[in-house]
Amino acid sequence: xxxxxxxxxxxxxxxxxxxxxxxxxxxxxxxxxxxxxxxxxxxxxxxxxxxxxxxxxxxxxxxxxxxxxxxxxxxxxxxxxxxxxxxxxxxxxxxxxxxxxxxxxxxxxxxxxxxxxxxxxxxxxxxxxxxxxxxxxxxxxxxxxxxxxxxxxxxxxxxxxxxxxxxxxxxxxxxxxxxxxxxxxxxxxxxxxxxxxxxxxxxxxxxxxxxxxxxxxxxxxxxxxxxxxxxxxxxxxxxxxxxxxxxxxxxxxxxxxxxxxxxxxxxxxxxxxxxxxxxxxxxxxxxxxxxxxxxxxxxxxxxxxxxxxxxxxxxxxxxxxxxxxxxxxxxxxxxxxxxxxxxxxxxxxxxxxxxxxxxxxxxxxxxxxxxxxxxxxxxxxxx
Numbered sequence: 001x002x003x004x005x006x007x008x009x010x011x012x013x014x015x016x017x018x019x020x021x022x023x024x025x026x027x028x029x030x031x032x033x034x035x036x037x038x039x040x041x042x043x044x045x046x047x048x049x050x051x052x053x054x055x056x057x058x059x060x061x062x063x064x065x066x067x068x069x070x071x072x073x074x075x076x077x078x079x080x081x082x083x084x085x086x087x088x089x090x091x092x093x094x095x096x097x098x099x100x101x102x103x104x105x106x107x108x109x110x111x112x113x114x115x116x117x118x119x120x121x122x123x124x125x126x127x128x129x130x131x132x133x134x135x136x137x138x139x140x141x142x143x144x145x146x147x148x149x150x151x152x153x154x155x156x157x158x159x160x161x162x163x164x165x166x167x168x169x170x171x172x173x174x175x176x177x178x179x180x181x182x183x184x185x186x187x188x189x190x191x192x193x194x195x196x197x198x199x200x201x202x203x204x205x206x207x208x209x210x211x212x213x214x215x216x217x218x219x220x221x222x223x224x225x226x227x228x229x230x231x232x233x234x235x236x237x238x239x240x241x242x243x244x245x246x247x248x249x250x251x252x253x254x255x256x257x258x259x260x261x262x263x264x265x266x267x268x269x270x271x272x273x274x275x276x277x278x279x280x281x282x283x284x285x286x287x288x289x290x291x292x293x294x295x296x297x298x299x300x301x302x303x304x305x306x307x308x309x310x311x312x313x314x315x316x317x318x319x320x321x322x323x324x325x326x327x328x329x330x331x332x333x334x335x336x337x338x339x340x341x342x343x344x345x346x347x348x349x350x351x352x353x354x355x356x357x358x359x360x361x362x363x364x365x366x367x368x369x370x371x372x373x374x375x376x377x378x379x380x381x382x383x
Contacts, residue, residue, distance in 0.1 A: 010037020010337075011344040015178060016083040018043060018076070019060065020100075024133070024158065025166030025194065026089030026117040027056050032171045034059030035337035035349055041083075041362060043067075043076055044355045046383040055334035057352035063363070064356030064383035071381045073099050078366050081108040084181070085174045087115035091130075092122045102189050112187040113177040117170050119161075121193035133161030133194070140165070140198035145205060149219025149226065165197030222246070228279035229254065229269065232308055237290035243282070244304035253303040258285045356383045 015038040019030040027042075034040040040059060046066040063079075066072040077100065080086045086105065088095055095101050095116070105112050119136045120126040126139075137143040137160045138153075147154035173190035181187045199206075208214035208221075220226040229245040245254040251269045255261045260281050268274045286294065291307055298305040309317060315326035315333050327336045329351045337346040359382050363373045376382045 008345045008347040010035070010346045011341050012175070013037040013344070015039070015085070017041070017174070018079045018083045018086040020076070020086070020088040020090070020095075021045065021048070022089035022117075024089070024162040025170060025192075026087055026115075027053075028163050028167030029087060029115065029117065029170040029174065030060065031056055031058060032167065033174065035346055037344070037346065041079060041358075042353075043079070046072075046356075046380060048355050050355075052352035052354065054330050054332035054352050058329060058334075059349040060353055061358035061362060062353040062356055063359045066381050066383075067098055069379075069381050070099075071376065071379075075363070075366070075382065076100060077104065077108060079362070080105050080112060082366075083109070083112065084178050085113040085115060087117065087170065087174060089117040092116075092118060092127050106187060110187060111181040111185055113174055113181055113190060114187065115170050115174040115177075115190040115192065117166060117192050117194075119194045121196065122189075122191045126195075133158035133166075136161040136194035137165065137198045139195045140202065141206070142198045142202050144216065145202070145218060145224060147218045147224075149217070151218070153218065160201060161194045161198050164201050165199075166192065166194040169197040169200065226275075228275050228282055231279075231282075233282055233286035235286050235291040235294060236288060237292075239291035240308040241286060241291060241294050242306050242308050244306075246304065250302055250304045253301050254305065257297050257301060257303055257305075258282070260285060359383065 012033060015033070017030065017033050017038050017040045019026065019040055019042045021027075021042055021044045030040050030042065035058075040061070042057070042060040042062045044062055044064045046064045048064065063075070065075050067076070080100070102114050105114060116122060118127070119131040120129065120139075134143065134155050137156075140161075142160050142165075143153045143155070145153075146156055146160075170190065170192040173192055177188050177190050205214055209216070214221050218224055222230055225231045229243055229251055232240045232242050234240055243254065245251040248266065248269060252261075252266045255264050255266055258281075263281055264278055265274070269278075294305065295307050307313075314320060320326060325336055326333050327348065328334070329349065337349060340346070360373055363376070363382065368376070373382075
């Protein structure tokens with residue numbers, strides 16, 4: 001039985017999160033929490049001039065605070081005292097040096113969840129070192145597995161470390177800890193490290209490798225472009241199609257629609273000795289016609305063949321359009337909140353706020369009157 005949908009405000013409605021401004025994975029976690037209905041207050045620094053990212057920074061309220069001033073630190077402590085969670089992406093020790101470490105925050109709010117996003121974790125030999133997505137996935141084993149045979153490892157943008165291995169585990173960890181805090185009254189620290197998150201994304205591959213079913217040599221395995229029926233192919237117009245005909249029934253349809261049933265033995269799909277021949281036939285077949293032709297050929301069958309769409313094309317694809325998979329905020333087309341909920345649907349995300357757009361409103365919520373707010377502004381404590 002399907003639940004009756006409630007008001008469009010998301011399953012995390014009523015959860016308050018304080019986000020200490022940063023870049024990459026922590027803002028992505030905050031975006032996800034905001035998309036799901038949490039009230040996320042982003043703490044920007046006074047004087048910050050970086051233009052908000054229309055997608056990554058959406059859905060928050062913003063307060064600009066000078067964290068070098070004890071009065072600014074007090075404002076953040078007060079925000080955290082009334083919140084369910086605080087998330088930050090500083091190097092280990094920075095939060096403590098600001099006077100906002102777990103000891104201080106839990107003294108005022110024992111149920112507070114503190115989500116800490118780093119590359120290497122809060123401890124360990126690499127904990128204090130600088131790095132970026134590419135470094136973290138390099139240590140996880142993921143980067144070495146990505147790329148075609150005979151080529152260098154290929155950085156997969158910053159999806160595997162920052163977002164898949166960083167922001168998503170942080171968001172899940174924060175929600176899990178909030179559930180625990182609501183049951184026990186005790187908050188805790190969530191130590192989210194991108195090295196470990198990226199490694200967790202590799203769980204299935206590590207499992208295959210442990211059973212001798214996955215080689216550490218790139219481009220020789222099922223999902224890393226080694227198999228000819230799990231790869232991309234260029235079409236006559238320079239565009240590409242993605243082929244994922246993993247199962248034999250899909251492989252048979254692939255051969256039939258490409259006109260290759262007589263040239264490739266479907267029963268030898270998994271025979272690696274036949275893979276060079278298969279690949280050559282696929283390359284020649286797809287190169288003979290433009291991508292639109294192949295979209296039409298495979299439109300009504302299950303052969304696991306799809307067009308490779310770029311960011312200009314994806315939002316307009318009929319399936320994505322029918323599902324409302326993309327939204328436009330402030331003139332920027334971007335992914336819609338995901339996943340979807342039958343009983344507590346997500347509200348449309350609010351546009352990314354300007355730095356400090358809600359400073360007065362949030363200070364008033366903390367009990368500051370107009371004169372006090374004006375003085376804080378005049379002293380450069382808030383902006």
